[in-house]
Amino acid sequence: MTNRILGAAAIAIAATAPIGxxxxxxxxxxxxxxxxGAAIIGKHQLNGWMxxxxxxxxxxxxxxxxxxxxxxxxxxxxxxxxxxxxxADKMLKSDKAHIVAxxxxxxxxAAVQRRVIKARRIMISTNAGWSGMAGKSCSPYFxxxxxxNDQTPEAMGQLIxxxxxxxxxxxxxxxxxxxxxxxxxxxxxxxxxAGQILYKLGARDFQAEISKVRAAKPEALFxxxxxxxGVAFVKQWAASGAGKNIKLYTVFTVDHLTxxxxxxxxxxSYHTNYWQPDSDRPANVKFVKDYMAxxxxxxxxFASQAYDAPRLIAATLKKMGGKFSEGNLLAFAKAMRxxxxxxxxxSYKYNVNGFPIQNFYKREVIMGAxxxxxxxxxxxxxxxxxxxxxxxxxxxNRYPAQVSAN
Amino acid sequence: xxxxxxxxxLNGLQFGIFLFLVAAGLTLVLGIMNFVNLxxxxxFMMGAYVAAWIFEQSGNFLxxxxxxxxxxxxxxxxxxxxxxxxxxxxxxxDQVLATFGCILFFNQMVLxxxxxxxxxxxxxxxxxxxxxxxxxxxxxxxxxxIIAGILVAVGLYLxxxxxxxxxxxxxxxxxxxxxxxxxxxxxxxxxxxxxxGAALAGFAGIMIGPIESVESQMGEEKLILAIxxxxxxxxGSIRGAFIAAIFVGLVEISGRVFMTDILRAILEEEFAQxxxxxxxxxxxxxxxxxxxxxxPEGLFxxxxx
Numbered sequence: 001m002t003n004r005i006l007g008a009a010a011i012a013i014a015a016t017a018p019i020g021x022x023x024x025x026x027x028x029x030x031x032x033x034x035x036x037g038a039a040i041i042g043k044h045q046l047n048g049w050m051x052x053x054x055x056x057x058x059x060x061x062x063x064x065x066x067x068x069x070x071x072x073x074x075x076x077x078x079x080x081x082x083x084x085x086x087x088a089d090k091m092l093k094s095d096k097a098h099i100v101a102x103x104x105x106x107x108x109x110a111a112v113q114r115r116v117i118k119a120r121r122i123m124i125s126t127n128a129g130w131s132g133m134a135g136k137s138c139s140p141y142f143x144x145x146x147x148x149n150d151q152t153p154e155a156m157g158q159l160i161x162x163x164x165x166x167x168x169x170x171x172x173x174x175x176x177x178x179x180x181x182x183x184x185x186x187x188x189x190x191x192x193x194a195g196q197i198l199y200k201l202g203a204r205d206f207q208a209e210i211s212k213v214r215a216a217k218p219e220a221l222f223x224x225x226x227x228x229x230g231v232a233f234v235k236q237w238a239a240s241g242a243g244k245n246i247k248l249y250t251v252f253t254v255d256h257l258t259x260x261x262x263x264x265x266x267x268x269s270y271h272t273n274y275w276q277p278d279s280d281r282p283a284n285v286k287f288v289k290d291y292m293a294x295x296x297x298x299x300x301x302f303a304s305q306a307y308d309a310p311r312l313i314a315a316t317l318k319k320m321g322g323k324f325s326e327g328n329l330l331a332f333a334k335a336m337r338x339x340x341x342x343x344x345x346x347s348y349k350y351n352v353n354g355f356p357i358q359n360f361y362k363r364e365v366i367m368g369a370x371x372x373x374x375x376x377x378x379x380x381x382x383x384x385x386x387x388x389x390x391x392x393x394x395x396x397n398r399y400p401a402q403v404s405a406n
Numbered sequence: 407x408x409x410x411x412x413x414x415x416l417n418g419l420q421f422g423i424f425l426f427l428v429a430a431g432l433t434l435v436l437g438i439m440n441f442v443n444l445x446x447x448x449x450f451m452m453g454a455y456v457a458a459w460i461f462e463q464s465g466n467f468l469x470x471x472x473x474x475x476x477x478x479x480x481x482x483x484x485x486x487x488x489x490x491x492x493x494x495x496x497x498x499x500d501q502v503l504a505t506f507g508c509i510l511f512f513n514q515m516v517l518x519x520x521x522x523x524x525x526x527x528x529x530x531x532x533x534x535x536x537x538x539x540x541x542x543x544x545x546x547x548x549x550x551x552i553i554a555g556i557l558v559a560v561g562l563y564l565x566x567x568x569x570x571x572x573x574x575x576x577x578x579x580x581x582x583x584x585x586x587x588x589x590x591x592x593x594x595x596x597x598x599x600x601x602x603g604a605a606l607a608g609f610a611g612i613m614i615g616p617i618e619s620v621e622s623q624m625g626e627e628k629l630i631l632a633i634x635x636x637x638x639x640x641x642g643s644i645r646g647a648f649i650a651a652i653f654v655g656l657v658e659i660s661g662r663v664f665m666t667d668i669l670r671a672i673l674e675e676e677f678a679q680x681x682x683x684x685x686x687x688x689x690x691x692x693x694x695x696x697x698x699x700x701x702p703e704g705l706f707x708x709x710x711x
Binding site: 043174198200204205207208211227231235236240241242244258260261262 | 524
């Protein structure tokens with residue numbers, strides 16, 4: 001009897017002993033807005049993220065990512081700060097995640113990053129480009145595979161200068177990001193502002209505003225109207241006939257998510273973006289082809305930047321020889337900022353605050369050969385564009401200490 | 407400037423007529439059945455979704471509108487029969503909870519069935535082109551919305567004042583217990599009223615879906631505006647809803663267009679830019695508070711008018 005108990009105890013102890021030979025498992029939490037308003041962005045981000053993992057040979061928990069077994073946890077923040085914090089806490093405490101990735105909305109990033117960085121884990125943004133993160137809240141534990149909020153409208157201001165327009169009307173949604181967009185635009189735009197409207201966030205009927213824009217007789221309209229607002233606006237703009245005399249320039253309004261429901265009405269409008277959907281770079285061609293094959297729709301920039309994140313992680317792990325130290329995630333985070341990888345946007349460098357220094361392009365919506373509107377790249381507006389907040393990032397939190405754009 | 411004022415009045419009129427379509431059903435159900443139906447906005451959303459779906463299959467807008475309307479009428483009747491019939495006798499808080507649950511159900515259901523993306527619902531160019539009007543262009547489809555809305559308003563007015571069902575509805579709104587005692591089948595009458603209410607919301611969704619964006623949760627904001635309209639107009643009064651809707655439409659639209667400019671005359675530019683939109687979005691609520699102060703029952707209380 002005693003022998004049997006001892007035997008069982010021995011087996012039990014053996015089973016709990018650590019298996020020394022294997023390298024540590026990497027645990028990643030991916031948080032996104034998968035329900036609630038604008039769930040479509042979350043869907044594209046998750047699609048891109050999973051496809052990126054797949055391109056690195058990872059299909060299920062325990063598969064290798066960059067030579068390290070990886071376990072994935074996913075969470076839904078429902079576009080609410082408190083829900084996002086709860087998801088992050090679960091990942092940090094019970095799942096013991098090394099990396100928390102994802103996050104679409106700037107206000108959620110602002111809250112979640114603090115927890116993650118305080119726990120000395122790595123925070124990767126695949127979308128939210130909160131300016132505080134680029135400035136005074138910057139941290140070497142943070143990295144972005146998207147952009148800083150201001151960069152895209154800055155490129156728009158520059159583009160309108162390049163297009164020789166000197167009298168532009170500005171419309172944006174009345175909330176923080178909307179004001180940031182207008183300010184980012186004005187930072188580069190040199191001409192006259194014909195008028196400015198801050199419309200109600202969530203608005204769906206813009207006929208009143210369109211009448212006002214038309215009465216001001218500008219050369220062009222610059223508008224920021226993400227999601228359903230943009231769908232409604234662009235359709236109404238076309239139906240009003242205002243586009244006959246006024247050119248339409250947008251940011252985060254017309255993209256591959258909103259183009260199908262907007263349709264023909266968007267043809268002839270311009271926008272700026274860091275991603276060239278029609279680039280013939282091999283990584284991009286493969287991404288677009290694989291995405292279309294798997295999800296039966298054109299990917300968006302939301303998908304492309306989420307696709308890049310796991311590829312950057314894998315490239316960094318490979319560079320570190322398939323090893324990483326749980327106790328020193330800072331070394332891993334820093335290595336991510338200097339590891340070249342095969343991004344769908346082409347190679348780019350990281351600024352001292354973890355935001356990409358990247359090109360921005362002028363894109364136009366044209367009627368495709370198949371009778372459906374499509375987005376093409378027209379020209380490069382900015383080469384290696386640096387965000388305008390990095391100087392506010394405290395010196396001790398900068399990595400690398402200095403960056404040259406090329 | 408003159409043209410902008412004219413356009414703004416036209417925009418306000420169009421917005422007001424659209425508001426009337428949403429509010430008419432709500433005021434009927436609340437006024438006659440004393441039933442708080444927050445799911446009214448969901449009927450609006452379902453109208454847009456069903457029409458968008460039929461339009462996608464057939465490519466024919468008229469067919470989509472004509473088929474979607476009875477579908478929503480039927481949907482309203484089914485929901486009334488399955489869910490709401492059992493809670494008429496409960497107090498308003500229970501009704502709010504139950505119908506709020508319906509909002510969550512429908513919002514999630516369209517996500518599951520149709521996906522999270524906004525639906526493709528694009529008007530054919532034959533009815534949605536810039537229509538020349540007194541030296542400027544106005545979207546032709548919005549003129550159709552104005553005409554259709556006025557026709558519905560007239561039709562509803564005639565139905566309620568000139569038909570037997572309308573007479574019962576009016577009687578029901580005056581004294582529920584009495585018409586039951588006189589042998590009118592109140593249960594059936596309620597089902598009809600609820601169905602008509604749902605169909606009106608659905609019609610608004612069908613008309614406005616292609617202009618705006620067909621997506622989950624599109625009904626909630628309209629519901630809030632509709633509640634403002636019926637409170638101003640007097641709960642249960644179709645005439646009140648019509649006048650209040652036009653009034654709210656004009657105030658809302660002109661506030662959005664002119665408020666910032668008006669403030670600019672008396673305030674600094676920076677402050678006007680911030681305060682203008684804020685004040686414009688509060689206008690209709692200020693208006694509502696003012697009207698309730700002088701006429702607590704609304705402009706046309708149903709029991710007297």
